[in-house]
Amino acid sequence: MTDQLEYRWVDDDATLHEVIDDVLAEERYAIDTEFHRERTYFPALALVQLGWGDDRIALIDPLAVDVSAFRRLFESDVTAVFHAAQQDLDVLTHAVGAVPRHFFDTQIAGGFVGYGTPSLSALLNGELSINPPKGDRLTDWLRRPLTTAQRQYAAVDVAHLLDVHDRLLAQLDELGRVSWAEEACRELAQRPVGATDPMAAWTKLKDVKGLRPKPRAVAQAVAAWRERTAVERNTPVRQVLPDLAVLGIAQRQPSSAKELGQARGVDDRFTRGKIAEQLLQAVAEGKQAEPPEQLRGGDDLDRDLRPAVTLISAWVSQVAKRERIDTAMLATRADLTAFLAGDPEARLAHGWRNELLGDGIRRLVDGKAALTFDRGNGLRLVDLDD
Template sequence: MKRNKPSPVFESSATQDFDYVDSQESLETLIDELLLEERIAVDTEFHREKTYYPSVALVQIAHSKGISLVDPLKVEPEVFAKLFDSDILIVMHAAGQDLEVFQHICGVVPRHLFDTQIAAGFIGMSTPSLANLYEKQLGIKVKKESRLTDWLARPLSDSQLEYAANDVRYLLEVHEKITKQLVNYGRETWVEAECTLLLEKERGRREPEHAWKKIKEGRNLNGKALNNIRALAAWREIKASNLNIPVRYVFPDLALVGIAQQEPTDIESLENVRGVESRHLKGPFPGEIFLALKNAKKLDPLPKVIKRGKDTTNDLRAGVTLVSAWIAQAARQLELDPAMLGTRSDIEALVRGDPDARMGSGWRHQIVGEPVKELLQGRAALAFDADGGLVLERREKR
């Protein structure tokens, strides 16, 4: 399907045409006005290098009357909850971390979200940056030199304010243009489903009982050591949250895995664990570590993972390779970002027949579910067409 070509690229020369909101009264007036809108574009600037939670420094909003930059250092941002817990469509780009910001500062995420980066994957763009999206869709180049500046410093410079405003300046126009293309492709519901999944993922972010899954070496443990790392990682996550410091500042992964394996019972044995530093031996940390190891013995066992034999593994590898090749071509033909259609892990889950395989339901299943099933059951085969591409051919019954 043909897409309209963007206009010739030009440099954005936008001046400071925005409102700077730095009083509670002004913010509440703005929120009341925004509640009358059908859609708004939202972005944030934040830092999190030395904190567990993101430290929000600015909130940018584009709406029908212009652009508003809200200074969260001067106002109480909890009032954003009224905005997000409404029927307004919130347009964001690469919303993951911004959602975490709002979950922290006002306790909610939007009820209705349109992520332009996700949507771009459904019209053939591969997870574009915002600057790339502006250029490809609108032919506009924006300046990006203020991206890594100190956003918590005050006053913000003119270049910082212009950069921040540009992050939302054209988002509503991009949303409108992409939506038209999605309608032409018949993929609006696909984007809606993916944005809903993103919101659900954010609501379940940082659950302490799942923190051990983020420790690479921890996922390879078994027996008592596995229960230990589960309890230790949960303790570290809660501790970091309470202190608002990165989890690595509490205990590094290396030390946590060593403790899980060695099960120290006193300060001396704890000190001998690789990765444990003298600062870890002061204050309440040692006692809390020993308590976590004690609590590990009370954890319910994890669901058993079915181990597959060598032959099954080889069969799986062959099936995954075959399906991956076909899915990659299907994505190209459909002008989809291949990663959006399915990662290798998704393909493995589908080939294994996992009941919760991401490609086994929803819009992904509509595209690949039944064809892959026929391919794996031998009712279809892959062949090369005249142009060297892959085609799925049904096999005649014998």
């Protein structure tokens, strides 16, 4: 692919409003973002790409315009077409304070028509026989001016997305799965974005499941302090305090700067001044707090359910292959565990997953069906009444 794409570079508010007015006259638009988050807590928006109508493209410089103008577009009924929307939703939530009310994710849609979890390149190649240029993963999108190569790479991300949208919608319609894709997009929209709840930050620590109750309470308090500090400074949490130090402090539960310095992972910069005072205060609060419940995982599953989860997981994989649906999208081990444990909010209890799997699993659990092995077709669900 060597043709140069035409685009409009937008670096003033008046032009941005003109572009938004044009897009609002459409039924849909393609959107993508470029951002960095390596050195910050929140992602730093570096570029917004829009595609609409007959090959119209705008590259919008968020460093030069008031991005709150996007609210007018996002709150409209015009559908935004993303590819792999989750991180875009996160960065737009922080930068704009809003995300599109109506959106469609081509990566999700691809998972329903045999693509697994496809990259945009895979969809462009598979649906349109287009091989987009490979980008430089280390490119600095915040540096100005952007090079011609950077701008072309960014434009490609939206140039053909509406054509891919058309192709995928046609396939979904043929398979009767448009509503499935729409439901999956709504699920994505409901996922929390932005800052982590400070009181839940401890759950992201590695090896935290082995902590006893009191150290667990201290880990929760120290991790909460770290999360709030990271948000305040807009810096990655592990630059505020390493995970190893959080766990070391939780195990040792220091009451002085000297003891703090003896905790594993804690170096001298954490044993002096205000930061030492704040850490010791967090430890003291953790000692007085009610310990949070211990985290549960797959290894903590009721022993009676483990064989069932293992067997049903094999059947799920076969159903996914037969239906040409991404296995991870259909049902994870956590989904099966929640469903078998009777969680009413389990994803398998509702919608398209319930239609494909839920009823069958219920019949298995109730003894009304069984899984048999067919040499030609693998695992097969059969009703015992037959």
